[in-house]
Amino acid sequence: MIDSHLVLNNCSQILTMTGGGLGIVEHGAVRIEDGRIAEVADHPLVAADGETEVDCHGRVVLPGFIDPHTHLVFGGWRQNEFEMRLAGKTYREIAEAGGGILSTVIHTRLASEDDLYNRALERLHEMFAWGTTTVEVKSGYGLDTEAELRMLRVTRRLGELEFCRVVPTFMGAHSVPKGTPKATYIERLETEMIPAVAAAELARFCDVFCEDFVFNAAESTRILEAGKQHGLVPTIHADEIESSGGAEVAARVGAASASHLLQPSDDGLRAMARAGVVAVLLPGTCFFLREAHKSPVAKMRGLGIAMALATDFNPGSCPMLAQPLTAQFGCIHYGLTIEEALRGITVNAAKALRLDSEVGTLEPGRTADIVVTDVPDYRHIVYRLGHNPVWMTITGGRIVHRQF
């Protein structure tokens, strides 16, 4: 780890992600002072005294990747369900057979706080090696106050590490715990769990799994409004398995983002566009689950909805940690352009987390979270299927990862 005064010279392309596109600067250089971007130039820069020069040897430079939707903290994997799904079982059949989220809840409740932390830390290192410098992490495998707080404390400890920014989300409304009537659980969320999370300042966002067979639109609205009353910004799992009015809820409560959106209604999409809700697309999940529906990206594009991309990393429906792969699935499986995919894992992902004044673009004043990719042309980041393009990662102006 070295000083936070750096000059990156000899970059073949710098993708600043400004001006509504990729904002490409050819043959340029970047100056970093005190952990922030001071200058992006279209010519080489001279390193001053006290500045460290990095010769990028013609590599491509862009903002550190941002993953705005993950379930990083959990106990136990679910490879058995993967096998069941390959044999033709549906999400609901697997859940009814005791699998799904509730099986992860059992393993998460049994795990110690240190155990959860150590497992999540290993995953965070893997994400980081793929260029992720900001990650959102949801609770939701505890489903009681103590277990949810434990997950969020683990997330807070991860956030104390200096190589990655961690954004915590309370998702007690991920499922209804076994043996508890739904109405009782919703009341517990409102009167006990959300206030406890807010009092401990353990979350920035409040999320809900909106599906008619989990929390319907009215119940989701109620839970997200309760979160808002305690200062938690709403976000939502919307219209994934069935069309359930989730996009409409996102617009109604003023959510920062809505995720999944495989089957949103046209009215819902229009409402999202009006309300400025960012669509967080999860093409890795859609691919992994072999979903029949895909997010209607042409409609979203037409309405001007900002599209972000996330891994949705979790043990059941997408055990994938790599944002470059998400971008590849976004293009190949969903039909995004390369520009949309790269904006989806940087600037639009920052918007989804309401961090776009801090990260997601390379411009003066922004935090210097940067990946240097070992490719000759930015399109290779998406084109080289399965390839890890990351050569160097810089977080807050410090070089924290370097491929030799």
Ligand SMILES: [Zn+2]
């Ligand atoms: Zn999710």
